[in-house]
Amino acid sequence: MISVVIPTLGTREKELIRLFQSLSSQTLQDFEAIVVSQDNHDKVKELLAPYSFPIQHIKLDQKGLSLSRNVGIKYIKGNIVTFSDDDCWYKSDAFEKVQSYFDQHSTGIACFQIYDPEKAVYYKEYLKDPREKVGFLELFRKSSIEIFINLSVVDKEKVTFDEDFGLGAKYPSGEENIFLYTMHQEGYKASYVPEVVVYHAKPSLDTRLNNKAFASKGPMFKRIFNTPIGIALLTLLFLKKLNHLEKPIPFYLNSLGEMFRYKKSRKR
Incomplete structure (x- = not known):
């Protein structure tokens, strides 16, 4: 079933x-x-x-x-x-x-x-x-x-x-x-x-990479790997999606900040 x-x-x-x-x-x-x-x-x-x-x-x-x-x-x-x-x-x-x-x-x-x-x-x-x-x-x-x-x-x-x-x-x-x-x-x-x-309706890349969604990438990379690798992967993603981000630098800095603030929850 x-x-x-x-x-x-x-x-x-x-x-x-x-x-x-x-x-x-x-x-x-x-x-x-x-x-x-x-x-x-x-x-x-x-x-x-x-x-x-x-x-x-x-x-x-x-x-x-x-x-x-x-x-x-x-x-x-x-x-x-x-x-x-x-x-x-x-x-x-x-x-x-x-x-x-x-x-x-x-x-x-x-x-x-x-x-x-x-x-x-x-x-x-x-x-x-x-x-x-x-x-x-x-x-x-x-x-x-x-x-x-x-x-x-x-x-x-x-x-x-x-x-x-x-x-x-x-x-x-x-x-x-x-x-x-x-x-x-x-x-x-x-x-x-x-x-x-x-x-499923295909959304535009811009709607999928809004500020909140991109801000999640930093914590996600840190959650899966660690902070140094997370920074490297976030930077690579940023460079790849640069032209699709409404405010590239603020989005990147916000995601980076969220990465450093993120702490893995005990409840998963």
């Missing part, structure tokens, strides 16, 4: 309906949805009411993407788990492709592709050929919604997100990078499958 953990604030009504409809239309129906609402619980309950696929609705009084994912995974019953955004939706044969892949491969993590069908473009640049093992640096280019985790291989207790990172947290990005790095450190192999399974 595939478990889909869906954190939501319950404010994106049209997007949630689209997501739930895409789940209802799956060619493989052996899945469950764990919907973790952080607000507007009654609205989320109302939107879920028309659907007959297995649903668990968890209501939280706290906000935070990583927190919601960590809570949601406690309720899953499947042996494969993925973490959905409430504004993405799935190709009708997505779960069939995922299940088929894990039936034939013993990898712990499989990374697929995201596509924007409205703009007719891929969410990011992807390799054309499959990879049995994704390289360490390539892990930094993966998004959480394209990742499926095989809990027959990966210890469920290890599947946890740093709650200091992710939307609604102090640092609003970087949670999937930290997660995949942790999986890498634990010795779990991630493979790459050049198949589209999930749809």
Whole structure:
């Protein structure tokens, strides 16, 4: 069974309906949805009411993407788990492709592709050929919604997100990078499958690299490595994205400052 953990604030009504409809239309129906609402619980309950696929609705009084994912995974019953955004939706044969892949491969993590069908473009640049093992640096280019985790291989207790990172947290990005790095450190192999399974609107690079998002990069690099390596990687990222930053020097200095202020939380 595939478990889909869906954190939501319950404010994106049209997007949630689209997501739930895409789940209802799956060619493989052996899945469950764990919907973790952080607000507007009654609205989320109302939107879920028309659907007959297995649903668990968890209501939280706290906000935070990583927190919601960590809570949601406690309720899953499947042996494969993925973490959905409430504004993405799935190709009708997505779960069939995922299940088929894990039936034939013993990898712990499989990374697929995201596509924007409205703009007719891929969410990011992807390799054309499959990879049995994704390289360490390539892990930094993966998004959480394209990742499926095989809990027959990966210890469920290890599947946890740093709650200091992710939307609604102090640092609003970087949670999937930290997660995949942790999986890498634990010795779990991630493979790459050049198949589209999930749809998501492709944002402009400028919107993805706003001040708050870029400020998260410094603490993220420090969290994964250490301060000297973090400074080097932040500087390289800054030089690479220089032309896409609205205020390059202030953004860089802000991220650098956040790196020095960051201290790893005991609760992860």
